[in-house]
Amino acid sequence: MDDIALQIQRVLDGDIEAFAYIVRLYQDRLFHFLSRLGLSQSQCEDTAQEAFVRAMRHLHRFDPSRATFTTWLFTIARNLALTHLKREARAPQQSAAPLESLADSGSAPDTLVEFSQLKAQVQQCLASLSAADRTVLALAYDDAFSNREAATIAQCSEAAYRTRLHRARSKLRHCLEQSDAIK
Numbered sequence: 001m002d003d004i005a006l007q008i009q010r011v012l013d014g015d016i017e018a019f020a021y022i023v024r025l026y027q028d029r030l031f032h033f034l035s036r037l038g039l040s041q042s043q044c045e046d047t048a049q050e051a052f053v054r055a056m057r058h059l060h061r062f063d064p065s066r067a068t069f070t071t072w073l074f075t076i077a078r079n080l081a082l083t084h085l086k087r088e089a090r091a092p093q094q095s096a097a098p099l100e101s102l103a104d105s106g107s108a109p110d111t112l113v114e115f116s117q118l119k120a121q122v123q124q125c126l127a128s129l130s131a132a133d134r135t136v137l138a139l140a141y142d143d144a145f146s147n148r149e150a151a152t153i154a155q156c157s158e159a160a161y162r163t164r165l166h167r168a169r170s171k172l173r174h175c176l177e178q179s180d181a182i183k
Helices: 003-012 016-036 041-057 069-090 109-128 131-140 147-154 158-178
Strands: none
Touching: 003 016, 003 069, 016 041, 016 069, 016 131, 041 069, 069 131, 069 147, 109 158, 131 147, 131 158, 147 158
16 A cells, blocks of 8 residues: 555544645645636635545545546546636636745846746737637646646547647637737
8 A cells, every 4th residue: 555545544544643644745846837828826825725525525425446536536626626626717816926025035126027027928919819728738847747647637538638629729829929928
């Protein structure tokens, strides 16, 4: 029995500390995945927390013959994020990262401004993509997932995942070229 399977069994046997171990093991990766989907830091924190709560509540339903635990957890998080993004699309809000957070980095002011502008352009282009496109891009930049696992999380076939990824990268590249972000 591998480590995660052992931890899952311990949780199912009532050991809450074992689930704390699982949270520590996955929280950073899950947070980065959610941020690549376009959620703000506070939205990432809330969504990740809700994903872990749901995973804990429904752990008895996890079937290792259907998917790995990581795939199962990230699918829960993806579904929550997509629900949040749909809700947000109905009531759009402008969120800009404060420059003060960059001021502590010790970089030259012109570098900070350029970085901030590039980051804003990338975020704007990502926001213009569909949630499905953002999902495949976010999964592609998490090296731990195989194409098969990423396709499972994106809820499509492996061939469709590769096609969606190619199209999403093209759309992002086109948007960035139009905004002069990567010229």
